[in-house]
Amino acid sequence: MTVHVATHRKPRQRSLSGSTARTAATLALAGAATATGFGGTGQAAPQLTPEQVRAKVDRLYQEAETATEKYDGAKERADAAGKRLRTLGDEAAHGQARLNAARDTLGSIAAAQYRDGGIDPTVQFLLSTDPRHYLEGAALAERAGVRQNAAVAGVRQELRKLDRLRSAARTELGSLRSRQAELRRQKKTITTKLDEARRLLARLTPQQRTATGEDGAAQRASRSAAGAAREALAAPRSAPAPTSRAAAAVAYAYAKLGSPYVWGATGPDAFDCSGLVQAAYRAAGIALPRTTYAQIGAGHRVSRSQLHPGDLVFFYSGISHVGIYVGGGQMIHAPNPSAPVRLAPVDQMPFAGATRVA
Template identity: 60%
Template sequence: MAAHRKSAHRKPKQRLFTGSAARSAAALALAGAATATAATGSAQAEPRLTAAQVKSEVDQLYRDAEAATERYNGAKEKAGDAARSVEALRDEAARRTDLLNESRHALGSLASAQYRSGGLDPALQLLLTSDPDQYLERSSYVEMAGDRQAGAISGIRRQITGIDQVRARAEDESAVLAAREAELARHKKEITSSLADARKLLHTLTAAERAAYEDSTGATTVGAGAASGAPGPVVAPNSRAAEAVAFAYGALGKPYVWGATGPSAYDCSGLTQAAWQAAGVSLPRTTYTQINAGQRVSRSQLAPGDLVFFYSGISHVGLYVGDGKMIHAPRPGAPVRIAPIDEMPFAGATRVA
């Protein structure tokens, strides 16, 4: 015990800083930690990417986001179909259940009426009646009522089986809907992740480098005709193509928003779908389905109104307007604009009408 007290006596007392002394000590401690972290980080940090490297990576991230957007659009369309199917099947089950309840009520009424009229044994009824003709009439009614009752019971059984089948189909479609919704969430995460990474990379550039990048991608310009629409009458193979092109000119300057189909914003396939919808033609929702929505044409045969597709995965589409140019919704941050079709890898073209 004495040794313990002696050891405790030798332990120096801790001094607590207060006021400005405490603030100074904390500041010194933080500065030392920051210096140590910076030294460690500088030893492990990767070399800063050049502006060209950043541009290349950002372009790829935007392409990844657009490809995911088209997958999202397709999944959304299928999810909508599944939701409508589930709703229709549930409505059908409800209607059939109402009919079943009506049939059950009718069967109950029939059974009550039969009991009231035919509760006595037929032989006893014959003994009690003084009119054989009346008995024969009554017995015929009882027999007929029995047949009707048996038929009603059989009908109810069929109704119950039918309702069970409809409900089973509704459960199957509900499972499909859940899978589509999970797919939607996955594609949405892919899109937002790619766009977030692109923004982070762009913020590593200087203001001048970012401005140069935006200029190079046309994010700050929309091309001629944005303010006044199409420059004069649209020359196209037919009136519907001319209407689609005119619509696209009217959309110049509107923002790109993934998943959007207008009227205030569009993604690439949303713009082409809306343009042809204005001309009275219904196009499918995604790039990889729109390419099969008409007659395939070669690049040398392009005419205004044709759909032009890009990249090996058919992940981007624009509306050809002539003179080697198209109107398209490029990417987030870049509004609908006129651009040359050779600024991206050409993948094919389709003539809608």
């Protein structure tokens, strides 16, 4: 019996093309990067300590507050552009009414001339049975001509005014749309930063949140109005403010202890940092700009050693945070979404400058 033994030929290997080889190498490197040890399991992201979480959250809050100040400024400019646009719209409506009236006047003159046939004054004189009556009529006709010229000039003037108003309105509309786009960008930045901060804080256990002070801030933020009033009464009062308006602003700030931080808010129940300052001085009869960048230039600058109650104190190199100095090295400010309006040491943050507005 003949036994046929199957022959096993080694298959010929195909060479890889350049792009295929690069793809294979990339996949191999990616696999190597995700494998650890002998088991080849994926490597988890390093676990942050509670202190690292707190530091990262603080940084996110600061970045969100910088974006909040930009949002506040853009909103102020958008509101101003909207107001100017409404004013221009009202002026244009009045201008259109004046134009219509001027056109009506011109139309009535033209209609009168048509009815009279537009006869030449010399012919009218020749045909007149009473030259004296003609001379009286000629004087009226001359006055009618002057009136017609004035009516034409009035129409042209109103047309030019209306054209300028419409051009200005188009410019303001473009400005408004630009500000609104900036508002959307800053709002997206703020919400992104705050969402990331919330995700980080959600990783901490209740014990870790307590250890980093997060739970304490949350509890303060959720106090009732009665609890906030008790804190205001218990808060230590230092030297009196040098002026009645500064004293009124400080009193307002004390009354708002415990109010929640809400970005873009100017009171009366919630605030961001510059919103609290603006509201406090508005209650004292002084109109301040909306943003920290503008508020620092609203009064005259004072050094840290010259601080009096009521002075505005600013922080960080970008002038992105502000509080109201109340004396004794303390200020009242709206910190961030994790903490309500509260007393805090001025040296808690990098000091950038101070301004006296009253």
